[in-house]
Amino acid sequence: MQSTRLLNLRIAHIRSWVMFRVDACMITQNLKNEYLQAMGVQRWLVRAAGESAVNDGLQVLANDIAEPLAHDWAGLEQQVSACKKCKLHETRTQTVFGIGNRQADWLIIGEAPGAEEDRQGEPFVGAAGKLLTEMLFAAGFSRADVYIANILKCRPPENRDPAPEEVACCNAYLQQQIALMQPQLILAVGGVAAHNLLQTNEKVGQMRGTLHHYGETNIPLVVTYHPAYLLRSPLEKRKVWGDLQFAQAVYKRLRAE
Numbered sequence: 001m002q003s004t005r006l007l008n009l010r011i012a013h014i015r016s017w018v019m020f021r022v023d024a025c026m027i028t029q030n031l032k033n034e035y036l037q038a039m040g041v042q043r044w045l046v047r048a049a050g051e052s053a054v055n056d057g058l059q060v061l062a063n064d065i066a067e068p069l070a071h072d073w074a075g076l077e078q079q080v081s082a083c084k085k086c087k088l089h090e091t092r093t094q095t096v097f098g099i100g101n102r103q104a105d106w107l108i109i110g111e112a113p114g115a116e117e118d119r120q121g122e123p124f125v126g127a128a129g130k131l132l133t134e135m136l137f138a139a140g141f142s143r144a145d146v147y148i149a150n151i152l153k154c155r156p157p158e159n160r161d162p163a164p165e166e167v168a169c170c171n172a173y174l175q176q177q178i179a180l181m182q183p184q185l186i187l188a189v190g191g192v193a194a195h196n197l198l199q200t201n202e203k204v205g206q207m208r209g210t211l212h213h214y215g216e217t218n219i220p221l222v223v224t225y226h227p228a229y230l231l232r233s234p235l236e237k238r239k240v241w242g243d244l245q246f247a248q249a250v251y252k253r254l255r256a257e
């Protein structure tokens with residue numbers, strides 16, 4: 001009786017140890033995949049006999065890895081328009097690269113194209129776009145005085161938030177736009193833009209009114225609400241006015257230095 005109990009205890013111990021190893025292995029594998037994905041590296045999988053490589057995206061990714069990013073605006077825009085790195089290419093009408101003055105001091109970064117942007121190929125059109133134009137006007141700019149881009153270049157279906165893997169795929173394009181433009185100041189409009197640019201989950205309300213800096217470039221970055229949010233909460237407009245005044249003060253100080 002005693003020996004049976006001991007045997008059962010040992011079996012239970014061995015079983016829990018094996019389960020721990022399996023879990024740990026899966027966690028490590030998932031972590032590995034996440035790191036590789038963040039670095040833009042696609043893992044190659046062993047294919048079953050007869051399985052086709054056509055249209056499954058692997059060949060496309062292989063081509064993308066082989067193709068370095070263009071170092072000029074026209075080349076980069078062309079790469080984006082042909083991009084199939086994430087699933088959003090399947091549902092887009094067209095890519096939305098960005099618009100405005102490529103030598104501007106101010107770069108406005110939003111979230112992703114909506115239905116109207118997807119139709120027109122231009123960021124921030126429609127009601128939210130009109131409000132952004134008014135916000136810029138209040139800060140003393142026209143749309144042509146700044147450059148406007150998004151975190152994602154293709155519209156997520158049903159205007160849902162961008163998925164992390166979509167941002168990871170698209171991020172290099174925005175980084176290259178920033179490198180080409182070298183803006184003096186970035187205005188991140190809305191939580192999605194702020195979270196991805198600053199790698200944080202803080203609420204927009206907590207990030208407002210503080211001067212942030214974008215990545216290793218250290219470009220000054222100011223956070224404000226997205227105009228789409230202001231359309232739903234018009235009382236918050238005065239806060240955006242405050243944010244724009246803050247951004248203007250930062251910009252003037254930089255120019256005076």
Ligand code: SF4
Pocket residue numbers: 080083084085086087088089095152153154166169170
């Ligand atoms: S969202 Fe970006 S990465 Fe995805 S297909 Fe469009 S351009 Fe390519």
